Amino acid sequence: MSDLPKGWEVIALKEIVSSVKGKKPKILTDVKTNNTVPYIDIKAFEKREIRQYADIHSLNIACKEDVLVVWDGARSGLVGIGQEGAIGSTILAIKPFCISSQYLYHFLQTKYEYINTNHRGTGIPHVDPEVFWNIEFPIAPLNEQRRIVAKLERLLHRVDACKERLEKIPAILKRFRQSVLAAACTGKLTEDWRKKHNIADDRCDLSLQDVGIVSGGITKNSKRKQLPLQVPYLRVANVYENELRLEDMRNIGVTQTEFERTLLHKDDLLIVEGNGSIEQIGRVALWNGSIHPCLHQNHLIKFRVSKKTISRYVLFWLMSPIGRELLVEAAVSTAGLHSLSISKIGKLPIKIPPLPEQHEIVRRVDALFKKADEIEARYKKAKAFVDKLSQSILAKAFRGELVPQDPNDEPASELLKRVKEERVAREVKIETEKRKKRKEKFLIK
Template sequence: MMLPQGWVEATINDLGDYLNGMAFKPSDWEDQGTGIIRIQNLTNPKKPLNRTRRNFDEKYLVRRDDILVSWSATLDVFFWDREDAVLNQHIFKAIPSSVVDKRFLFIALKKAIYEMMKSEHLHGSTMKHINRGPFLAHKVWLPPLAEQRRIVAKLDSLTARIARARAELERVRVLSFRAWKSAINQSFQKLKCENVPLKQIAQITGGLTKNAKRRSLPLQVPYLRVANVYANELRLSDVARIGCSEKEYKKTKLEKNDILIVEGNGSIDQVGRAALWDGEIGGCTHQNHLIRIRPSESISSEFLLLFLESSLGRKYIETSASSTSGLHTLSISKVGNFSCPLPSRLLQDATVKYLNLCRDRLLAKRIEIDRALTLLDRLEFSLLAKAFRGELVTQDPNDEPASVLLDRIRAERAADTKPGRKRRA
């Protein structure tokens, strides 16, 4: 493709200066002092800032509306909108050149990050990152300053509509979750039946305690950990193995329709999350931090799992596990004392059938929402691509050419690096 009229090819480095943050350690953190901007504060704007009284150069201070680029872990670009704070490492402060519109620099950086995430310059398996050199050398097309401002104004208008659509889809997602909770809660509130302690209608047992001695045992079997069990979902991409005796294996081996419930967690809303085992992995057992529930013939496993997910079931779980120590825990005896509704099997099956139908409909709605959100992401990027091809707004032959801007940027930098001159922070 040919450059649009008045445009010039430049690099990210041409558009501004990029300052990497300081290296702060947990020992630098204090209750008072200047806030430290970490990557977590960019991805979660409500997360409180760690603070420090450590001395730092003022150039590392970030003020409202400064542009920040996270080049490790979370690869994205942000406008800072909180109190003045000092910059942590793995984040660039982007300082636009005098001949580049600040908001245009923001979208140029966003497009560059997106393109580099799809290139050979993306590194790391668990923590993704890009190197400073390739990032600064990344090529962009630079329009005249007046056209930069027209592009930003047009994009602001279009992306505002996309943001409204995205917010509406997220609102529908929340409403669908509330609808599911309402359906499951009403179903159990309407039941007119006897309530019995769970230990009377189910076998409740613990699992295997992990220790170094187990590595030498001849019988090595697959086993599930807390990391495998989520709310009504098992994640089996990473299943470990453990050594055990024949007696232990016989006692803890999972059978189809067993329910696994998480014993403890620092968050009260995560303790007691439960999932149904349907025998995906033969001969599998489980660790001691998962409590196994094996229902008797008098109660359906699916019915019991739905009860544990209902507000009534969660009330038993959270009341039993509540603690002031910071770690909320259940036990075999606590789970056994849960008061569980026991209607006829016919009514249990009807309840399960109705709630599964509700869940399927809501899941279908969420799939539609996710698809629509993906399309909005693609639309947003296609607008960026169109903007940087010179197709979003018309070119004005009266605009000062971008080549003149680029020459001016390079002349300014050459002057800044002359002996006796300090480079602008």
């Protein structure tokens, strides 16, 4: 920190704050009473949701100016401010001497990753006191601290507003894709195309087994390692909604008969047969033929279409709100696991339009999905930029680059003198209180 502006100083964090650790309450209740205060646990700290209240007499109390630090757990090093109540057992409250609390809070925001990754403890992580208290703290003149905090509050508020707007985009895109699929499967998407070509709505009510072959996959067992024919195969972990994840591929031993029965052809549909989540049951993807040969396990049901049906049309049908509803209705739930069967998949209803209209539906859905994918790519790029923006602004603030310096400001060296005086006065006060308590205890005896 040698490049700090003139008038700034650097000091170890332990030199400019007092601290108090939270404790477990003797009384904890869901209802607020006259003798209780909000209990600041992790959820209250992160979400500002007060769920419980603790007795006021047995705990350390935080005021709004205290900077709170998560001391224990996976989120150790996370900081907050502006909360009043009983300090939870995993929280530390720190109070700066003569320094702006908001200034300290924003500085510690820049140190979260450093504190969190340099923890101690092998099971539950804890903030390492040696790391935390020896953090170098850049102190600006007090007036400049106020200007920095004011500028930070304005900028970070804008960043948060931008994040909030960006977070709505995935849900909007999901609704858009679902509305496209719904229109595709009800005939609305190609209504103008039929009118233009003077074609009636000739969709046939069939089942999947009428337009293709449904089959199961390979059952995994320990004996398969001994078989000489070892082939790559797809598992449930490789198949997501309209997406294949092939980074983690494995081989399985099969007989020649099993190989021929479960060999995947390009454009085969793969349907997840079982899942603990009803939202994930029946998720479906199209095999792209990128690995050959490739087989599939029994927890993936394969569907191969006939020549009069397009695989991508069936894919879109199963992904649509109609298809999802049919899959969920067909699923059987046992001991928390939702499952489908080959016969149930085969009996699923499907409306099949003439082949030319299927082609047009697929073309239009692909075109609209491509637009949605382009928007999603731009959203991810914008999100990645905005996610880094807060830290970039904070880093700039504590390099002295966010607001201009004022030569009339009292230098931080003078502020440090008052910090030292206040720290000494506090230590004297604490020692005096300790002596008083010891004396009272002696007199009682």
